[in-house]
Amino acid sequence: MKKFQGADFCGFDTLLSEEEVMVRDSIREWVDAEVIPVVDKHFQEDTFHMPWKDQLAEIGVLGAGLTGHGGGGMSSVCTGLIYQELERGDSGIRSFASVINGLVIYPINEYGSEEQKEKWLPRLVNGEAIGCYGLTEPDFGSNPGGMLTRAEKTADGWVLNGTKRWITNGSISDIAVVFAKTKEGIRAFLVETDREGFTAPLIKEKWSLRASVTSEIIMEDCVVPEGSLMPGSDLGLKTALSCLNQARYGIAWGAIGSMMACYDEGLNYVMARTQFKGKPLAGHQLVQKKLSNILTEITKAQFMTLQVGRLKDQGLANYAHISMIKRNNCYWALRIARMVRDMLGASGITHEYQAGRHMLNFESVKTYEGAHDIHHLILGDYITGIPAYE
C-alpha cells in the first residue's frame, strides 16, 4: 500500500513548530505500523485491540496533556495533532484515548481529591488502568440534566442507582467517572468498576465504532465510600460540560485525520483507475469537483481548528469555539467519507478500502459528544442569547 500522505494545501505546516511537526509525525508513523495493519480485522470482529493500550502509554499518548503525575504536559495543539493522527487510523482508537485523557484524567485532575489523583492518575497514564465516563443515560442524551441516576447519602458514603448508556471503554474499565443526582444537585463520583452492584455489559452489533468498546453501566444499590465523591465537582452540569469541551476539542482534530485518510485513499484510487479509453477517473469533471470540494473543506477545517487550539493554549477558547469546530469537522468528515466511497465505485463497499469504515464511524462521531443539531443550538444560543433547546 502507498504510504499515507497528509493534506497541506496552504502551508499549514509553516504554522506549526518543529516540536509540533515531530509529535504529529511520530504518531503518524506509529499509526502506520500498529493501527492500519490490524484495525480492519478488529472492526470486522467488533473488538478493541488490547495491545494498543500499553503501546499508547509507552509512546506517551495517555496523559499527553496532563501536567504532573507522569503526564506529558503537552500543549492543546500537540494533543490535537495526536488525535488527528489516531483518527486517521480509526475513530475507535481515538475514542479510547480521548475518553481516558479528556473525560477521565482531566476531571480527576481538575475535580478529584488528592487521594483520587495520586491513586489513579499515574495508573491511567502508564496504561495500568482504563477509565470511562458515565453521563449519558438511555433516555437522556442531549438533555443530561434530566438524568435519573441517583446518589443517596448514607452515614459513611453513598448509594448509587441508575443506568448509563453509550459508554466508551465501559466494559474494559477499572474506574468510571459517573454523574448522579444528589439532594443538592448533580455530583461526579469516581467509582471502581469492581464494586458490588456495578456492572458494565457490552453493547454489541453496532454499525459503527466497531473497533471500540461501547457499553452500558448499570448501578444497582452500588455502595461507595465518601472518598468516591469528586470534591471539586459543582452542583450543576458545569463539571460535566467542561470535560466534554476537552473531548470535543480532540474530536474536532480527529475528524481532520479521518478526512485526510479518505482524501488520500480516494485521490490515489481515481488517479490510478481508468475507464473510458484508458482515461483516469481523476480526469473527469465530476470527480475533480469532489476532489476540489474535499481539499477545500480539509483546508478550512485545518486553519479553523488550529486557531481554536492556539486560543485554547492561551486560555481564550470558549465552549462555542469548540462547538463550532466539533460540528463542522464531523459533518464534513462524514460527507467526505461518503464522497470518497462514491469515488471508489463498487470497490468502496469492500473492506479493502477504508472510506466505508470512516463513514460508518462518523455516524457515531457526529452524534456523540453533543449531537450535530445540538451544536447548532449551542452556537445559536451563543449568538442570540436565546436558548432554543427545549
Next chain:
Amino acid sequence: MNILVLLKRVPDTAAKIKVAADGMAIDPAGVEFVINPYDEIAIEQAIQLKEAGGGKITVLCLGPKAATKDIRTALAMGADEGILLVDDTAGRDAVATADALAAAAGDVEFDLVLAGWKSVDTDDGSVTHFLAAKLGIPCVTLITKLELGDGQVAAHREVEGVTEVVEVKLPAMLTVQKGLVEPRYTSLKGIMMAKRKKIDERAAEAGEPKIRIRTMTPPPPRPEGRIVGEGADAVPALMQALSDEQKLL
C-alpha cells in the same frame, strides 16, 4: 561509554525522485526527508548501549539547516546532544564530508563511533571509511551484532556464506547493517525532553571537493508490460517469452 553517532538527512525511501532543472542534483520540492534508515539503527544501538552502561551520545550531522529536525528526532529517541555542520552543497563528496566530520569530531569525547554502513540516497558508503582513517581508528563494517568488552568490542559481520566475529580495540568506528537492532518509536515524552537538549550549529569546514557531479539523469522508463494471454492456455506462450525473449529461465 561515550558514543558519537553519524546521521545523514536523506529523501524518504518512498519518495519519487526527480532530477532538478540544472541536471546536477535531485529536485527537493515535495520530497519528504528522513534520517537515513541505517543511521537510525546506529542511533538505536547507541541508546541501548547507553541504557545498559551509561555514557553520553552525541549525534553529528553534516547537512542543510533543515536537518535540525532530524537531529531533534535522534535526541527525542534518546541521544543527548547534537552537532549540525551546516552545509547547503548538495552532493558534497565523501572525502570533503569526512574532512568536516573529522574536524568536528575532534571536539567530542568518544569511545565508539556508530553509523549506518551507507546512506540510502547516494549509496556511496565511504564517508565512514575516510573518517575512520582521518581519526586514526579502526573501522569494522556491516555489523549485525555487537558485544562490548573491556576497552574492546566484538562485532559480528555477515559475510559471504559465514558469520565473521572480529575484535577491535576502542575507540573504533562500527558501521551497522539492517538486523542489528530495531529502531524505537520516538515517544512524546522524548520529544518534549528533546526540546531542552542542545544542538550546536556551526558552518561545515568541508575541504575542497575531489569529485564533481557532472550530470544526473533519471533511469529510462520501464517498457510497458505485455499480456501474453489468459488462464492456463497462456502458460506455453509465457514460458517461451521468459526463456527465449527474456532469457530468465
